[in-house]
Each structure stands twice: as C-alpha cells, then as structure tokens.
Amino acid sequence: MFVRYITYWILFLTLFVSCKNVDIKTIKNIEIRVFNFSEISPNYKIFNSEMIKNVKSTGCYYVYKFDKHIDTLRYSDNSVYFNSNILKRIDSKELLLNGNPIIISKYYYEDKKNYKSDRYLFINNEEGILFIELLNSGNMIEYNIKKFSKIHKAIALREIGFKDGPFEVQYAKRNYKKLK
Secondary structure, eight states, X not given: OHHHHHHHHHHHHHXXXXXXXXXXXXXXXXXXXXXXXXXSSOOOEEEEEEEEEEEETTEEEEEEEETTEEEEEEEETTEEEETTEEOEXXXXXXXXXXXXXXXXXXXXXXXXXXXXXXXXXXXXXXXXXEEEEETTTOEEEEXXXXXXXXXXXXXXXXXXXXXXXXXXXXXXXXXXXXXX
C-alpha cells in the first residue's frame, strides 16, 4: 500500500512539473495599418503580418513580422518589454469589445539612443499590441485591423480618456482615415 502512494506521489509530481514547462505557441495572420493624421491625403498602408504568441512558464512573448522588420513584445517578471526595452505603464482602461470586457494599457517606450523612436503602445495582455503612436513622426500603427477597428478609432481620436504621457503629439485636426 505504501509503495502505491509513493508511486502516485511521484506520478503527480512528474505531471505537475512537466505541465509548468509546457510551451503554448499560436500563430495568426493579421493585417496592420499605418497612417498619419498630418498627411493631407487619405492614404495609408496595409501590411500582412504574422503574429506569433508564445506562452512559457517564464512569460509571454509576441512576435510581429511585417514590412521587412520585426517587433517583439514580452511579459516577464511583472514587466513589459518592447523590442527588449522596458516599457513604462501610464494608464489602463476597461472597454467593451463585442459585449466582452477588454483591458487596454497605455505604455511609453523611450529609446535612449534615438529620441525619434519614442512611442506610445496600447496593449492587451491576451491579444498583444493593439495600437502604436510614434511621437516623432505622428505615424499610427493599428494591429489586427479586422478585430480591433472600433478600438483603434477610439484610441486615435482620444475618445477613451487615457492619461497623458510625458509627450503628446498635437494635431490641428484628427481626421481618422476609414478603411476602404
């Protein structure tokens, strides 16, 4: 009888330890849109992207491949990293998307080597990057445009009410460019 309990205990520990080290990897094809309020024309570019989400015991990783470059997002040790640089959280808001609550956080990315790369990222823990606003050029990048178009518009037009970060790009007019 004692041997049976020991056997069950070893089996339980083996399963418990092995389950904690399981990686879950998902790959989605998404569309990404880039536009700018300051441009007079209503032009924008749409890129096909591969979004890879990898959940490990040490954290969650997102990889976005589009237009000859790669963006990465990583959650680890209660911190969020964009392209290996730690982000500063500014604010979080809970919204409804198709009747379901979704929490979006606004982060500030500061590139110590190149101020032209500073940006705000709007992120959801389960979905990854939703929106990026580049502070130098004013470019807006919308991730997964088919799923989050309503949220993209609300972020771009500042309808959600996120707190301001250290730098906010000011536009004479925020003319949101609708998808054709």
